Amino acid sequence: MKIQAFFAQVREFFFPRGCALCGETLTGREETLYGLCDPCREEFNLFAEADGMDYCDRCGRPLISEIDRCLPCREQGERLCERTAVIYPYSGKYRKLLGEYKFGGNITLGLFLAEKLKEAYTRLLAADSGGAMGIGAVQSSPLLVPVPPRPGKWRKTGWDQVEYLARLLKREGLPVYRCLKRLPSLSQKKLNREERLRNLRDRFVLTRPAPPAVILFDDVITTGATLEACAGALKNAGTEKVYAICLFYD
Numbered sequence: 001m002k003i004q005a006f007f008a009q010v011r012e013f014f015f016p017r018g019c020a021l022c023g024e025t026l027t028g029r030e031e032t033l034y035g036l037c038d039p040c041r042e043e044f045n046l047f048a049e050a051d052g053m054d055y056c057d058r059c060g061r062p063l064i065s066e067i068d069r070c071l072p073c074r075e076q077g078e079r080l081c082e083r084t085a086v087i088y089p090y091s092g093k094y095r096k097l098l099g100e101y102k103f104g105g106n107i108t109l110g111l112f113l114a115e116k117l118k119e120a121y122t123r124l125l126a127a128d129s130g131g132a133m134g135i136g137a138v139q140s141s142p143l144l145v146p147v148p149p150r151p152g153k154w155r156k157t158g159w160d161q162v163e164y165l166a167r168l169l170k171r172e173g174l175p176v177y178r179c180l181k182r183l184p185s186l187s188q189k190k191l192n193r194e195e196r197l198r199n200l201r202d203r204f205v206l207t208r209p210a211p212p213a214v215i216l217f218d219d220v221i222t223t224g225a226t227l228e229a230c231a232g233a234l235k236n237a238g239t240e241k242v243y244a245i246c247l248f249y250d
């Protein structure tokens, strides 16, 4: 991390980019390392303390007046992906942050997002210390599996943003395990949940043996159809437990 911090400071000195959210000049080691000023970064500390909110035990979205589980999750019945942890709503400043990273080529932000994923991973495992989610029931600890992008999408944007996060997480010593390959399918954008589920059926294949427990990770969750398709491929191949972490929920 020291070398990264050094290069970040040199970069910011010669090619000042400023804070990705407010444009403020970046000073100091942490600010240049993450590409965000201290006050903006503070606003992303959702995970620092329990915030008094209740979250859906299935999809992770904040609950409004429901108890334990949100309405859509109640209606959709059983899922292959047993529990999803989400971090930020995909709107406002949060959406802007992902946009700067994904489309603005601000790769520095990847480090920040990878740290948030790591926090979520640690929390997910800690939440299961009582065995509530059944992760402990499986022999080995869950491996982090990145959700692969659609083949065409990668070429269009020039890089795979989730794969870059996977690289950073691996460097941090997390158990990253790439075992999924995605076959071509139609763009999901205009499809509803049912259509998405159909569109993605058998579109994910395993490239390596299926581990007993998996935590999938992706940048944005919309209907959850992608996670279901990944979970389906994994469970067909023998995985017992599938969980997921998504940085943003739509």
Ligand SMILES: [Zn+2]
Pocket (backbone or CB within 6 Å): 019, 020, 021, 022, 023, 024, 036, 037, 038, 039, 040, 041
């Ligand atoms: Zn800022």
Ligand SMILES: [Zn+2]
Pocket (backbone or CB within 6 Å): 056, 057, 058, 059, 060, 061, 069, 070, 071, 072, 073
């Ligand atoms: Zn839910």
